[in-house]
Amino acid sequence: MSVIEDLTRSLGEAVVLTGDRIAERHRSDASLTGRSLPKAVLRPASVAEVAAALRICDGHRQSVVPQGGMTGLAGGANPAACDIVISMERLSGIEEIDAAAATMTVLAGTPLEVAQRAAEDAGFLLPIDLGARGSCQIGGNLATNAGGIRVIRNGVARDNVLGIEVVLADGTVVSSLNKMIKNNTGYDLRQFFIGSEGTLGIITRAVLRLRPLPAGRLTALCALDSYADVVALLKRAQRALSGLSAFEAMWESYFRFNCEAEGRQFFETSPAFAAIIEQDSRGQDGEREQFEAFLGQALEDGLIGDALVAQSEKEAQAFWRVREGHAMDRLLPSLVNLDLSLPIGDIGRFAEECGRALSARFPPAHVSFFGHVGDSNLHIAFSVPDAAQETAHQVDAIVYPLVAAYDGSISAEHGIGTLKRDFLDHSRSEAELDVMRRIKHALDPNGILNPGKVLR
Amino acid sequence: MSVIEDLTRSLGEAVVLTGDRIAERHRSDASLTGRSLPKAVLRPASVAEVAAALRICDGHRQSVVPQGGMTGLAGGANPAACDIVISMERLSGIEEIDAAAATMTVLAGTPLEVAQRAAEDAGFLLPIDLGARGSCQIGGNLATNAGGIRVIRNGVARDNVLGIEVVLADGTVVSSLNKMIKNNTGYDLRQFFIGSEGTLGIITRAVLRLRPLPAGRLTALCALDSYADVVALLKRAQRALSGLSAFEAMWESYFRFNCEAEGRQFFETSPAFAAIIEQDSRGQDGEREQFEAFLGQALEDGLIGDALVAQSEKEAQAFWRVREGHAMDRLLPSLVNLDLSLPIGDIGRFAEECGRALSARFPPAHVSFFGHVGDSNLHIAFSVPDAAQETAHQVDAIVYPLVAAYDGSISAEHGIGTLKRDFLDHSRSEAELDVMRRIKHALDPNGILNPGKVLR
Numbered sequence: 001m002s003v004i005e006d007l008t009r010s011l012g013e014a015v016v017l018t019g020d021r022i023a024e025r026h027r028s029d030a031s032l033t034g035r036s037l038p039k040a041v042l043r044p045a046s047v048a049e050v051a052a053a054l055r056i057c058d059g060h061r062q063s064v065v066p067q068g069g070m071t072g073l074a075g076g077a078n079p080a081a082c083d084i085v086i087s088m089e090r091l092s093g094i095e096e097i098d099a100a101a102a103t104m105t106v107l108a109g110t111p112l113e114v115a116q117r118a119a120e121d122a123g124f125l126l127p128i129d130l131g132a133r134g135s136c137q138i139g140g141n142l143a144t145n146a147g148g149i150r151v152i153r154n155g156v157a158r159d160n161v162l163g164i165e166v167v168l169a170d171g172t173v174v175s176s177l178n179k180m181i182k183n184n185t186g187y188d189l190r191q192f193f194i195g196s197e198g199t200l201g202i203i204t205r206a207v208l209r210l211r212p213l214p215a216g217r218l219t220a221l222c223a224l225d226s227y228a229d230v231v232a233l234l235k236r237a238q239r240a241l242s243g244l245s246a247f248e249a250m251w252e253s254y255f256r257f258n259c260e261a262e263g264r265q266f267f268e269t270s271p272a273f274a275a276i277i278e279q280d281s282r283g284q285d286g287e288r289e290q291f292e293a294f295l296g297q298a299l300e301d302g303l304i305g306d307a308l309v310a311q312s313e314k315e316a317q318a319f320w321r322v323r324e325g326h327a328m329d330r331l332l333p334s335l336v337n338l339d340l341s342l343p344i345g346d347i348g349r350f351a352e353e354c355g356r357a358l359s360a361r362f363p364p365a366h367v368s369f370f371g372h373v374g375d376s377n378l379h380i381a382f383s384v385p386d387a388a389q390e391t392a393h394q395v396d397a398i399v400y401p402l403v404a405a406y407d408g409s410i411s412a413e414h415g416i417g418t419l420k421r422d423f424l425d426h427s428r429s430e431a432e433l434d435v436m437r438r439i440k441h442a443l444d445p446n447g448i449l450n451p452g453k454v455l456r
Numbered sequence: 457m458s459v460i461e462d463l464t465r466s467l468g469e470a471v472v473l474t475g476d477r478i479a480e481r482h483r484s485d486a487s488l489t490g491r492s493l494p495k496a497v498l499r500p501a502s503v504a505e506v507a508a509a510l511r512i513c514d515g516h517r518q519s520v521v522p523q524g525g526m527t528g529l530a531g532g533a534n535p536a537a538c539d540i541v542i543s544m545e546r547l548s549g550i551e552e553i554d555a556a557a558a559t560m561t562v563l564a565g566t567p568l569e570v571a572q573r574a575a576e577d578a579g580f581l582l583p584i585d586l587g588a589r590g591s592c593q594i595g596g597n598l599a600t601n602a603g604g605i606r607v608i609r610n611g612v613a614r615d616n617v618l619g620i621e622v623v624l625a626d627g628t629v630v631s632s633l634n635k636m637i638k639n640n641t642g643y644d645l646r647q648f649f650i651g652s653e654g655t656l657g658i659i660t661r662a663v664l665r666l667r668p669l670p671a672g673r674l675t676a677l678c679a680l681d682s683y684a685d686v687v688a689l690l691k692r693a694q695r696a697l698s699g700l701s702a703f704e705a706m707w708e709s710y711f712r713f714n715c716e717a718e719g720r721q722f723f724e725t726s727p728a729f730a731a732i733i734e735q736d737s738r739g740q741d742g743e744r745e746q747f748e749a750f751l752g753q754a755l756e757d758g759l760i761g762d763a764l765v766a767q768s769e770k771e772a773q774a775f776w777r778v779r780e781g782h783a784m785d786r787l788l789p790s791l792v793n794l795d796l797s798l799p800i801g802d803i804g805r806f807a808e809e810c811g812r813a814l815s816a817r818f819p820p821a822h823v824s825f826f827g828h829v830g831d832s833n834l835h836i837a838f839s840v841p842d843a844a845q846e847t848a849h850q851v852d853a854i855v856y857p858l859v860a861a862y863d864g865s866i867s868a869e870h871g872i873g874t875l876k877r878d879f880l881d882h883s884r885s886e887a888e889l890d891v892m893r894r895i896k897h898a899l900d901p902n903g904i905l906n907p908g909k910v911l912r
Contacts, residue, residue: 098799098801099691099801100687100691100799100800100801100802101799101800101801101832102691102694102800103799144640145640145644147638147640151637151638155611155615156637156638158644158647159611159615168891172887172890173887174885174887174888174891175885175887175888176884176885176888178865179799179832179863180797180798180799180831180832180833180864180865180868181607181612181797181830181831181832181833182603182607182612182797182828182831182832182833182865182868182869183797183865183867183868183883184600184601184603184651184865184867184868184869184870184871184872185865185866185867185872185876185880185883185884186872186880186884186888186889186892186910186911187648187651187652187656187891187892187895187910188601188614188647188650188651189888189891189892191614191644191647191648192643192647192648192891192895194644195640195643195644196643200643211694212691212694212695213695231556235555235558235668238558238667238668239668239669239738240738240740241738242698242699242736242738243698280698282695282696282697282698284696284746286742286746290740290742341636341637341638341639342636343554343556343557343559343635343636344556344557344558345554345555345556345557346556372638374637375636375637375638376557376635376636376637376638377636377637377638407635408636409634409636409638409639409640409641410641411639411640411641412636412638412639412640413638413640414640415640416640416641416642420641424641424642427639427641428632428641428642429630429631429632431628431629431630431631432630432631432632432642432645433642434628435624435630435643435645435648435899436642436643436645438898438899439643439648439895439898439899441898442894442895442897442898443891443894443895454642454643455642
């Protein structure tokens with residue numbers, strides 16, 4: 001019996017889609033690099049169905065690609081024509097919010113924004129947040145250990161997961177739905193699966209940690225003269241602002257490009273660096289005054305050249321629109337967004353050196369830098385008009401060796417997938433890769449789970 | 457050639473101690489349950505020596521027990537007579553503090569307090585903190601994923617480690633000394649080794665995350681009527697106090713015992729519950745007033761019956777002395793300190809039920825409860841006069857099944873070691889244990905590393 005027949009007999013035709021019933025959206029994640037539709041798409045509606053599907057596929061040595069909201073940027077959810085996709089979209093819903101424990105138990109296919117709203121309705125903040133919140137799913141957020149803009153306060157996805165349920169390649173359901181903040185009973189199984197990009201198991205449920213919902217936010221946009229000043233301001237903000245929830249830096253060309261595109265002029269002259277500082281508010285008296293006093297002192301000390309404090313939610317959003325760079329889309333389809341991590345003190349020097357190298361090789365290119373500097377995370381926006389197909393590879397070949405020379409990471413938050421896989425040795429030693437291969441073989445001996453992703 | 461001869465030829469007699477040269481301190485950790493001295497103690501002074509030692513031991517299929525400061529409470533560092541101990545005490549020292557990245561690179565044998573002081577001297581807080589700070593070592597703190605009293609603000613040991621270097625059983629050095637907060641380049645190898653109690657590899661170096669040093673601390677002792685009020689106060693403190701750094705609860709019998717022993721009377725009558733609330737101060741105006749206003753409101757709302765705000769560091773220390781329970785030592789040697797974790801909302805009911813069960817079985821026993829309630833962590837102090845040797849086992853046999861019934865954890869922060877190993881299935885399913893065994897076999901196929909600890 002073929003694997004498709006076996007799956008159909010066990011799960012039914014409603015779950016097993018083939019041929020014309022396979023939707024186009026299963027071809028590629030948001031990197032748009034996927035080329036093939038899979039030979040089948042499974043749409044399980046229960047953990048038992050996920051387990052049955054994997055057990056059958058493992059028996060047939062059939063490769064399986066898990067898919068969430070398809071918002072990844074590293075090709076991690078792209079199938080080959082010989083793969084079977086397991087789409088998590090029907091395994092969706094919030095199962096419990098425990099107000100005393102401050103936890104949410106949720107199915108993996110739940111869209112992030114749905115989970116965020118449910119948390120807010122219960123008076124909590126779900127701190128995982130990223131631009132793709134409307135379509136990305138919790139399972140994918142955990143499988144890629146998603147980052148985002150508020151990591152400086154509450155950490156990456158990994159730091160907000162208390163418990164996890166996973167189906168292994170052989171169909172074993174490993175349920176580790178812990179609700180406790182401290183739990184030292186043996187190896188921390190959560191950690192093995194979070195960030196493993198679907199190569200070690202398929203996440204089916206999670207217990208997420210909730211935080212107090214801030215009463216509001218205070219947001220400032222600052223103009224600075226140098227990267228050294230950016231780091232000094234970050235340090236000072238971390239000391240003085242106990243509710244610091246975001247610290248974002250934009251290099252001159254990025255800030256100017258986006259201000260012009262949005263038709264905004266925040267400062268008289270375009271500063272060498274712009275930074276957004278955001279603080280959670282507790283709704284107490286004097287918070288805004290303290291925030292403004294902090295900025296006033298930085299101004300007086302010459303650390304910043306100018307600062308604007310948002311007087312309304314709308315003004316704060318105007319700052320964030322520039323940072324989020326929606327206007328960069330006009331550089332599509334040639335736009336490349338690199339996602340790097342470097343020791344915070346070295347980011348300024350790295351950006352200079354990297355910008356010079358890219359501009360030398362591609363003189364007409366747009367190259368600009370921005371990032372979650374407080375989390376050591378730098379993004380590069382790169383675009384050349386009429387780019388050839390191999391341009392992205394040439395950019396990688398310039399940037400990644402430089403990242404390695406700075407002891408940086410070639411992926412801060414996007415993951416490895418297929419697009420960065422062949423560069424993984426720029427950030428990981430052979431000994432590290434060998435440990436990863438040993439773990440992979442221990443948990444997926446037949447190699448059916450998302451083959452070719454992360455590891456070759 | 458015997459393993460001892462092989463080791464001595466390779467490492468020299470200064471590193472390889474046998475016979476009378478083995479000190480008594482290598483017999484047992486602080487649980488005092490270790491019975492044997494090992495057949496040799498190795499004292500490597502470099503990572504290369506650790507690697508050489510493991511390579512030789514692995515070749516001889518010689519079991520190895522890593523030892524740090526011997527302050528563990530689960531028997532995890534106790535050797536058998538046939539084991540060889542690797543003591544990390546000579547692999548000590550701070551290698552770098554990177555102020556821009558806010559990181560410290562440290563050798564595993566460095567005492568925690570030495571690392572804490574070095575961080576303070578550089579203007580930072582190293583958030584890992586526990587009572588044994590004077591003698592415990594960083595490597596041991598990470599191997600056991602240490603908790604402590606300030607987890608509510610900065611997390612457990614795991615959350616404060618950015619990079620790690622480990623020697624595997626076969627002597628391979630895996631160096632993953634990342635300094636970045638975000639790094640999604642493949643599996644997160646740190647996480648495999650942190651909390652694995654020396655069974656997967658020996659930690660030799662770490663990059664620790666530093667935080668801003670608080671300007672001071674505000675501390676209050678509150679009297680409450682019920683556990684429901686304790687949880688309500690915790691929730692309110694988490695919302696209102698952005699610098700909340702500790703939230704500790706004491707049940708009536710624990711609070712009364714320790715107040716009496718210390719000769720202190722904080723409240724007119726002994727309250728059903730006492731809680732310590734501590735907030736980091738940023739040295740800004742109005743912080744004390746806000747803290748007092750928070751307590752005043754809780755008092756007005758009837759959530760607390762009374763509250764004392766420490767007016768000096770000395771007063772704060774007096775609150776903490778009661779919580780730390782130094783006076784409990786007079787119940788030694790029969791004192792048992794259980795370390796459990798339960799969903800925060802269930803801790804009150806659990807403590808009632810557990811207290812009843814223990815008092816029914818041991819009518820003359822002292823049974824009292826206290827803990828890091830904000831981290832879901834409950835401790836039980838238990839003591840019977842003239843306890844028989846098997847009493848501890850009888851206590852375990854009463855408490856752990858009840859923990860399992862509440863979906864709790866039999867170890868919040870002490871780890872499993874040998875003392876909780878045979879109860880691990882009360883908190884972990886067979887599927888979870890099977891994944892642990894697979895990982896163990898993948899990284900230590902000959903089973904030489906700390907055999908019999910964590911897993912049977």
